[in-house]
Amino acid sequence: MFSDKDEFKEAFLKKLEMTCGKSFNESTVKDQFYTLGLLIREYVSTEWINTNEHYRIDKVKQVYYFSIEFLLGRLLRHNLLNLGIEDIVESGLNDLGIDLTDLEVVESDAGLGNGGLGRLAACFLDSLASLNLPGHGCGIRYKHGLFEQKIVDGYQVELPDQWLRNGHVWEVRKADLAIEIPFWGEVEVREEKGRKLFRHINAERVTAVPYDMPIAGYKTDTINTLRLWSAEPSRYPINQDVLKYKKETEAISEFLYPDDTQDEGKILRLKQQYFLVSASIKSIIQTYKRQHRGLSEFHKYISIHINDTHPVLAIPELMRVLMDEEGLGWDTAWRITTETISYTNHTTLSEALEKWPVRIFQPLLPRIFMIVNEINERFCQKLWDRYPGEWEKIESLAIIAHDQVKMAHLAIVGSHSVNGVAALHTDILKYREMNQFYKIYPEKFNNKTNGITHRNWLLKSNPHLSNLITESIGDKWIKNPNHLEELLTYSNDSSFLDSLASIKLANKKKLVKRIEAQTGEKIDEHSIFDIQVKRLHAYKRQLLNIFHVMYLYNRLKEDSHFHMHPRTFIFGAKASPGYYFAKKVIKLINAVAQKVNNDPYTKDKLKVTFLENYRVSLAEDVFPAADVSEQISTASKEASGTGNMKFMMNGAITVGTLDGANVEIHEKVGEENIFIFGLSAEEVLNYYHHGGYHSMEYYHHDKRIQQVMDQLKNGFFPEVMDEFEPIFDSLVMENDQYFVLRDFASYVNIQERTGAAYENSMKWRQMSLVNIAKSGYFSSDRTIDEYAKEIWRIHPTR
Structure with a gap:
């Protein structure tokens, strides 16, 4: 299409005048985005026609x-990347005083x-x-x-x-x-x-x-x-x-x-x-x-x-x-x-x-x-x-x-x-x-x-990591992601691992700015970014995650000897309009955030943020910034999951049940590079088939569970009165369909192991590298x- 940036600039300026009926100096960012989009679409039109003709003739x-x-x-940068013209277009726009990123955000x-x-x-x-x-x-x-x-x-x-x-x-x-x-x-x-x-x-x-x-x-x-x-x-x-x-x-x-x-x-x-x-x-x-x-x-x-x-x-x-x-x-x-x-x-x-x-x-x-x-x-x-x-x-x-x-x-x-x-x-x-x-x-x-397309979830959304990978093993991984395994040769290369950590920190800083702009909340980029972003459903167990946050808050308040690495819990999810239980969970997450983020005793150790209107363009900033990937569905309920793959590909470590594709991630990375907890699928299915689970027993015999559950209805959240009683009832009175209370102790234990592992920075970087290197199998190209x-x-x- 464009042999160099000058050819692009000439075509862009001509198209802008023809399309918008105004000079470049009078044009808005919307005009510029629309012009660039039309230019790209017209460029692909010839090959689009040729493709269909080829299918027809042959x-x-x-x-x-x-x-x-x-x-x-x-789709703007995605199309530029796939067409191989991203560098030419970005350079040409820069000459015109336009930042490609500014045009990207115009697109919905x-x-x-x-x-x-x-x-x-x-x-x-x-x-x-x-x-x-x-x-x-x-x-x-x-x-x-x-x-x-x-x-x-x-x-x-x-x-x-x-x-x-x-x-x-x-x-x-x-x-x-x-x-x-x-x-x-x-x-x-x-x-x-x-x-x-x-x-x-x-x-x-x-x-x-x-x-x-x-x-x-x-x-x-x-x-x-x-x-x-x-x-x-x-x-x-x-x-x-x-x-x-x-x-x-x-x-x-x-x-x-x-x-x-x-x-x-x-x-x-x-x-x-x-x-x-x-x-x-x-x-x-x-x-x-x-x-x-x-x-x-x-x-x-x-x-x-x-x-x-x-x-x-x-x-x-x-x-x-x-x-x-x-x-x-x-x-x-x-x-x-x-x-x-x-x-x-x-x-x-x-x-x-x-x-x-x-x-x-x-x-x-x-x-x-x-x-x-x-x-x-x-x-x-x-x-x-x-x-x-x-x-x-x-x-x-x-x-x-x-x-x-x-x-x-x-x-x-x-x-x-x-x-x-x-x-x-x-x-x-x-x-x-x-x-x-x-x-x-x-x-x-x-x-x-x-599988997921690594070109979107790594090459596009994490360009600094992509550049490091290409500098280290060449660019053949872009066409064949199985070549990512070659990164394992850098497992003991401190310089490479330091670069990996620097990129992660830069991605976290980028997300911090976005969170502050959206919520006003200031986040410590050196804290563990523990992230669960997915559709809000009871079986995905956002409840288990936020109960763990409540437990940590209680522990910090009551035990002056308790040590934990500062951790930021990030949630993003939409609940179906008629799914009232899921909406209660969203309210609970935000109520916990209000409580812990404003407590001077805990706010330097514990933060919670809920990202509103979770969507693809937000996810592209979230996955590269994650340290911990929450994949905690009730075993046997998540058919596969693809968020787990996106986190893995960007170097996050999975905390999860042996459910869906977590099983295959576990097989690929090995026991030492993932944190597995909870009931197995076989155990869950046996409970469903034969019975034998009584959530009330866990409520009465685990003081941590009892404290968290009671806080749903004892005035711990004074501004909401009986708002969370349906959650309490579903878990205690209605026998906890998705085994939140049954897996709670196992989840707390694995999270303690996760926090301890993070403090060994060299080991954590090596774990992160293994996850990236083994992620090629989960490319949608293979699927x-x-x-x-x-x-x-x-x-x-x-």
């Missing part, structure tokens, strides 16, 4: 990754996700393009995303996320490719030439308009596509209240995860899911038919991957299109569908394995329900042949039972591959949670341990390579 097999979330973050984080699910999808898109693999994303263009979190008097307050208020420079609206999606209505059935024909009539139609974003690989010519669908009113609405119709239509792509505690929210979420898969599948088939004759070999050229249960309606929708619109028979359509679709399970939590009431599903999606019902009837017949007379087993495996449609069951039956996202998680699926399905379809189940070879059967293109 008829390569392509994968489409369906996900309800894509948590992209800011794209509000397209919530947590690990969406960030994983974003990492996967990056790896697909960087490995020259033909793969695209399909999602929803949420106008307001999840929500913007504000903390007011310690409470979470949700505001609309206005990430699109200034437009989105990376997207291209393609109204000519809009697709009509039907809801409600009836199905007309008629006979013609000996076969039944189905037609959806009297439907309420919604228009799905695609917005395409280029996904550039790292220093490759491959530019794949993320297609996001926006819901707009149809030009031909049925005869109804137009304003009501417009409002209900636009709501489909307005917010991520609307509250579904009431029927209205359930209908909206189901609408979102069908809207995504129907628009995407129709679009894929239209593209396919321009390149191929007939659909009998569709699965040989197209792979569709459903990321968790939200896009499972892709199965009956593909069946519907193949049968109703393309005229194929059931058996042929079923063979194509099952060989096309693969499914990733992300959780064993029953609340996330979606089930839809038939009374909502059937009227909203009448033809789709007919197809799901037929899939269920045929599957149950096979079950009867296999287990004659075993009604309870058949009922437990059925796709429709007790007036509910079970989406995970549909996903397993209707796909050719079912994968977990960490070795432990996959074993739990195979041998416990989905064991009966595993016995029927053992060939479908496989593991694909999650995607496994998906490509073993599930999707796609190959790198030239």
Whole structure:
């Protein structure tokens, strides 16, 4: 694009005048950001077109990754880095008196996700393009995303996320490719030439308009596509209240995860899911038919991957299109569908394995329900042949039972591959949670341990560490992160380890400035930065973390001989708007912060801060600054986790349970470079199965626990009265579903070991180095390579 900075400056100034209609001297930072974004997008357009033409001409097999979330973050520097023009652009801007960092902060984080699910999808898109693999994303263009979190008097307050208020420079609206999606209505059935024909009539139609974003690989010519669908009113609405119709239509792509505690929210979420898969599948088939004759070999050229249960309606929708619109028979359509679709399970939590009431599903999606019902009837017949007379087993495996449609069951039956996202998680699926399905379809189940894109979470977000690595072992690790293991040769190099420590301190100072600007709190950069940032959920046990802080506070107040290295506990998390227990935990964290940060006796030893509105651009400052990575979920509950990988890659040491990918991190770094505590997954599952856990015993027999628990309701937090009684009740009176009290003593002990280890600075630096060196395995490049070879059967293109 630009051979040098002078060529860039000339192009930039010319584009700014043409785009903004003003001179450079009159331009604002927003003008400059928008101009640079357009310049980059226009640059990639040629290769974007070439990539798609290559896929078309060579008829390569392509994968489409369906996900309800894509948590992209800011894309400006990411795109410059991947295109290999970061240095030229930054230097050229400097000549013009522009700091690239100032332009970066103009860009809003794209509000397209919530947590690990969406960030994983974003990492996967990056790896697909960087490995020259033909793969695209399909999602929803949420106008307001999840929500913007504000903390007011310690409470979470949700505001609309206005990430699109200034437009989105990376997207291209393609109204000519809009697709009509039907809801409600009836199905007309008629006979013609000996076969039944189905037609959806009297439907309420919604228009799905695609917005395409280029996904550039790292220093490759491959530019794949993320297609996001926006819901707009149809030009031909049925005869109804137009304003009501417009409002209900636009709501489909307005917010991520609307509250579904009431029927209205359930209908909206189901609408979102069908809207995504129907628009995407129709679009894929239209593209396919321009390149191929007939659909009998569709699965040989197209792979569709459903990321968790939200896009499972892709199965009956593909069946519907193949049968109703393309005229194929059931058996042929079923063979194509099952060989096309693969499914990733992300959780064993029953609340996330979606089930839809038939009374909502059937009227909203009448033809789709007919197809799901037929899939269920045929599957149950096979079950009867296999287990004659075993009604309870058949009922437990059925796709429709007790007036509910079970989406995970549909996903397993209707796909050719079912994968977990960490070795432990996959074993739990195979041998416990989905064991009966595993016995029927053992060939479908496989593991694909999650990964993260090291180019974003190390190369981009931690440039000083990246430079040190490249100076030491060369830059081959950027393309192949397994080369990070070569850093182990520096394990006893005091100069290298000193550099590692200096970089960590610089990253901590950067985060300190951000925290002070956001909260006014002054943090000691020489304290241990102990960080837990992730979605707020009871099983992730932010409670265990903050209880430990309360214990330390009590110990400091009561024991003058107690020594601890100064420690700063940093939290970041959003609670779902309807998840009231999680909101109580946020309030508790902030109440503890108020207490300990303002106590003159403890404030030099102990600090707590809650980072409001946790998001990707904030995370990029958090991970490089961490000393301790909190990965303390109840064993067996966290399918994988990817935050653990991001912390590890940036040299933080994990304090965690043997859950999810922590198990594999433990295997990679060894017992001496990680801090493991708590119940094992097997022990947890045995408690669930056989009982035997009584949280009240731990409350009565451990004075530390009793003191912390009593402080929730004895006036220790005078300003909140009985605010935290629900937390007390859930743990003591309702038997502590996630074993917070059971693991408390083990957690306190491992944290004492962690603090002691930190004070041996040379040993801590060596531990940090081992974690960085062993993190290459957890690159999403490795994960995607496994998906490509073993599930999707796609190959790198030239």
